[in-house]
Amino acid sequence: METTGKHKNSVRPFMTEQQLKLMNLLVVEELTQEEAATQMCLSMGTIRFHVSNVLKLYEVPNLTIACVRYSKELAKEGKLIE
Numbered sequence: 001m002e003t004t005g006k007h008k009n010s011v012r013p014f015m016t017e018q019q020l021k022l023m024n025l026l027v028v029e030e031l032t033q034e035e036a037a038t039q040m041c042l043s044m045g046t047i048r049f050h051v052s053n054v055l056k057l058y059e060v061p062n063l064t065i066a067c068v069r070y071s072k073e074l075a076k077e078g079k080l081i082e
Helices: 017-027 033-040 044-058 063-076
Strands: none
Touching: 017 033, 017 044, 017 063, 033 044, 044 063
């Protein structure tokens, strides 16, 4: 399934290091946002900021859809074992 708009393939190359780390914690390590905040030593406000930017990159309305797309990108690249 392709995304609409400017990022039709992988969005990961457009993510910041912090966004990638957050998404890996959420998708690969299956942490909650609160657990990811603790792991990254960030406030929940900062986590929400990163989540908001990830949603804009994926052009999706919620984090669940963004996590599914991120997971599919990793699987496509052979970096996620399903």
